[in-house]
Amino acid sequence: MTRPRRSSAASEESSGTAGDQELGSMYDYLAKIILLGPSGTGKSCLLHRFVKSEWRILSSQTIGVEFASKIIKVGTGARRKRIKLQLWDTAGTERFRSVSRSYYRGAAGAVLIYDLTSHASFRALPPFLNDARALASPNLTTLLVGNKLDLAHDEGPLLPSLADDEFSPPPQSSSSSYGGSMYGTSVQSSASVNTATPSSSVGLGTQQRATVAAEGREVSSAEASRWAGGVQVPVALEVSAFTGEGVDDVFARLARAILTKIELGEIDPDDPLSGIQYGDGGHWNTNGGGGASDGGSVKSGMTVDDGGASVRRRKKGRRGPVALREWEEVFTLRTLVRFSQKSMFSYCIQRYRSFITRQFSAMTSPQPKDGRYPGIDLDLRDHSGGWRATKPLYPIAVSLHLPGSTSELFQLREVFMLAVMDTLTDKPGWHTKVFDEAIVAKWRAEALQQPEDGLYRLATEGWRLHNRRYLAEDEEGEDLLPQPRCRILSEKAFDYCIQELRLKAEYFQKTGLVPTLDAVDNCVVKSDVLVNQSLKSEMVAAFAKLRADQASNMDWHPRSNGMVQNLVHPSLYCLVWGKSHFLYDEVVGTVDAVTKWAGKGQPTPDQTENPWIDPVQSYGYRPLAPHFWSAKYQWLPANLKFQDDGTTRFTSYINNLHPVKYEGVYRTIEKLVDQALPAWEQCLNLHDYHRRSEAQPVGRQEPRISPAKYADDNETDGLWEELDSETLAQLDVKLDCDALADIVECLHYDSKIEITDEEWTAIRSLDRGAPEAEFPRSVLDKIPEEDLEEKRWKQVRDPILFEPDDFTQVNYDCEKQLRDRFKESGLQVIVKMASIELTPEKPEFPQGSWHIEGQMNEHICATALYYLDSENVTPSSLAFRMGTDWDQDDISMSAGQDAYHWLERSYGTCFGPSGSGGPCLQFYGRVDTPEGRLLAFPNVFQHRVSSFRLQDPAKPGHRRFVALWLVDPNLRVLSTANVPPQQRDWWADAVFQGDAVSKRGGDSGDMPADLLGLLKEEEGLAGKIPEKSPTHSTAGHGGDEKAGVSTNRLPPEILDMVRQNGVVPEGLMSPDEAKAHRLQLMDERSRFHTVSKKDWDERGYNFCEH
Secondary structure (H helix, E strand, O other), rough: OOOOOOOOOOOOOOOOOHHHHHHHOOOOEEEEEEEOOOOOOEEEEEEHHHHOOOOOOOOOOOOEEEEEEEEEEEOOHHHHEEEEEEEEEOOOOHHHHHHHHHOOOOEEEEEEEEEEEOOOHHHHHHHHHHHHHHHHOOOOOOEEEEOOOOOOOOOOOOEEOOOOOOOOOOOHHOOOOOOOOOOOOOOOOOHHOOOOOOOOOOOOOOOOOOOOOOOOOOOHHHHHHHHHOOOOEEEEEOOOOOOOHHHHHHHHHHHHHHHHHHHHHOOOOOOOOEEEEEOOOOOOOOOOOHHHHHHHOOOHHHHEEOOOOOOOOOOOOOOOOOOHHHHHHHOOOOOOHHHOOOOOOHHHHHHHHHHHHHHHHHHHOOOOOEEEEEEEEOOOOOOHHEEEEEEEOOOOOOOOOOOOOOEEEOOOHHHHHHHHHHOOOOOOOHHHOOOOHHHOOOOOOHHHOOOOOOOOOOOHHHHHHHHOOOOOOOOOOOOOOOOOOOOOHHHHHHHHHHHHHHHHHHHHHOOEEEEEEEEEEEEEEEEOOOOHHHHHHHHHHHHHHHHHHHHHHHHOOOOOOOEEEEOOOOOOOOOEEOOOOOOOOOOOOOOOHHHHHHOOOEEEOOOOOOOOOOHOOOOOOOOHHHHHOOOEOOOOEEEEEEEEOOOEEEEEOOOOOOOOHHHHHHHHHHHHHHHHHHHHHHHOOOEEEOOOOOOOOOOOOOOOOOOOOOOOOOOOOOOOOOOOOHHHHHHOOOHHHHEEEEEEEHHHHHHOOOOOHHHHHHHOOOOOOOOOOOOOOOOOOOOOOHHHHHHHHHHOOOEEEOOOOOOOOOOOOOOHHHHOOOOOOOOOEEEEHHHHHHOOOOOOOOOOEEEEEEOOOEEEEEEEEEEEEEOEEOOOEEEEEEEEOOOOOHHHOOOOOOOOOOHHHOOOOOOHHHHHHOOOOEEEEEEEOOOEEEEEOOOOOOEEEEOEEEEOOOOOOEEEEEEEEEEEOOOOOOOOOOOOOOEHHHHHHHHHHHHHHHHHHOOOOOEEEOHHHHHHHOOHHHOOOOOOOOOOOOOOOOOOOOOOOOOOOOHHHHHHHHHOOOOOOOOOEEEHHHHHHHHHHHHHHHHHHHHHHHHHHHHHHHOOOO
């Protein structure tokens, strides 16, 4: 299907025919370009020079952003493309950064501008570059441009000086795709250098003539080139907005580089976050300018659209792939090697060749086999998500930029429907009572009388916290989202809930599972019957054994105020990159893990040397900042295999749970994993960017309440309740002076009232927000009562909330996707066992913080929590929310400019331009966590535990639980099958208290006394080393048998070698060392969660102007 033609909004002149004028407004691609840099560098002048081809005489400081657009042609002949550059000139002043940064999103290109005569402007560039890379398109193309070259010259432009025998231009066929634009220099012959025109820009990083810096220049070409190479900006130019020198070349190179990425498949215009959109989609052949004789120079490869005579020709059939010869030529330019060794050009060529090699390898090489690990033979930050995906993945929401990490935004009434359904499914026997009309009638009466203010405040909590940041500590502020006076949960909404619960009841009777808080693609699963009494008793016994064995040395979780006892926790003896040992093959088992493998393997690579992400390996839609990964720590999962009967079995040890001493506990945890599997299968949905997965989505796929097609406050009827004078009189609404002034201004403009100059002066002298009593009485008396009444009513009127759609069936039946899809590879699971202990001295456990499990290292895709035991504590719950998309195009386009207050009231948040709206968060609800409940949910939910306290403050109480975290089985990470046990005391127990030691009567046998002394000096081993028997004979070993005393000793030189190299195998940690690493891990993750939470809370909705 032909794409709809878009017309250019740019102002263009044309003297051609009507057909030519139509052609002048068409384009193949639309690219969003941002101009960045400190204030005063001439960004606006450069933009004006490029668009208008003239010097901007009067230029003032940019406030926020300025916008312009222009169509340029890239390429020659049949391969010519018309690209419309949508240019955004952003403010460089710090106080406008919060506004201008919001316009970085979705940019395909960036021009980073500094002042050649101001070194301070050059030093100020890094924050602009970092912001652009964090917020713009993942394949952002960046150019470094030094402006005000006219003030820096002393002997003309610094042009490349290349001999003919050093470099030959590429063949004609590749000139339109490359032409040197990707390499940071124009590909020109020596003749073209000598005849350079004023529009030729200065390429940095090329071999240049030595020149003396001009007076006024503070940033040298070499310095700019070095910095550009260090931050991976391949093109650095110098221009003058005053004379126009090099300005056109900047945008020509940028457009050429973007087009090359499109042709190579690195940029997909169908991706909404690519910063590129399709235009008319036709192919162009022009009669004038830029033919084959242009020699592939940058200037001839691009001409500004002047509306000249052109003929539009559409080729038949779809365009085929780019010919290999177009990029193979990069490898055949042999003379390029000699040239590249002499300049910054080397970096650009090598990086581009590396990119092409990876692209070609991906097309021609077989996919890598399973079992390759990030951080070992893959980059630690390597992923398979987004458009580069080679297979479907389960989504995670460590970052809201990841595929599948955001939720649909749904209306407040649906939030209340989720809450009532979750509450009803907690009632005993609900699955049979829901079919009893008499009981349902009682439920209806109960639900429609329950107070709604508590849930309303929770549902709008994100906005309220966001709004508090703009208020003083003692300031209340205006409540922009007042709770409606009407019931949010209506009778029709309740009836819909009953229909849905009857469907869920049938599913519960088959599976024992209850999908709850379920919206489009996302749900939480709860069950009070999956774990039977027998398994619960086994788990109680396991906790009792662990607590008894650890009674003399309890591990209280740091910073928990002595309330959380860790029985098994993955942060202790975690993987420490650069220190922990590993084996590439998954050979470390359970029973033999300590005796056979402890201390074996080689050190893991240090991940701190290269903390930056290669954009080619970015995950999902855009690159992620390095802090989403830990370069030092990683939790270690245990491997499980599927047995013939479908049950699971651990094939590697659980970190911090001794595999021999607690073999029975292993069997119990395996049974718990078996029960968690169907709950995980219910709540997990594969995310496949290319839609190749055959797995059917599970659960709800449509909202219960459809969004409004038209919801304009001023033009759409039926959104607000009609004026009710009685209600208005009861509410006694007062208007402030700002609202009264608005009424007066409108009436005066419509010539309905007359206001004197003295009255205008009195109105303007009022403070903002002053009460109605301070408004001039003479003016107030002129306002008609109906206008005052209408204005007051608008402040208190309720929105008419939409009712749910007609009920439709939902398919809850899920395939056994984990058992079937991963039967051969098995699963990887991280285990935690903990007990929260409250005492009369510490009677309350505080509310937790919103968080996602793990960092990107762990690839945790789902959680299962089993609440084993609760005694003398109040009920607790887990709250859930998700991030949402910030633009909400479908919703924003249903309302006019600034006419979306009904939408705000319906959705329970505030919308606004430039990211000034409420936080992009969707509250789902709370689920209670009583004893015996298994709770499972995907790792796309931010969740938070509620506070609880002792019921009887005079007695102690506790809450004990098991956490199972599932690693995405579509990937593979280092596990305990690769990393041998790191516990030094486990190794010491195996060496000195194993079977061989027992047969010797508990002594250390023939071990030399010197070696025993060294072992006893090791931290934590003194109590584990048995003494030598006083009657032990050393005959045959050179010892002195007199008086039964062993004199078996090591030669001094051997002893020195042992002392220097250590007597304990490498890769083992003492308890103190492991706890020190745990504290550092906690500090690192606290910083990560703080940054993530700030992003969640401050990422505001952006309803752009339209």
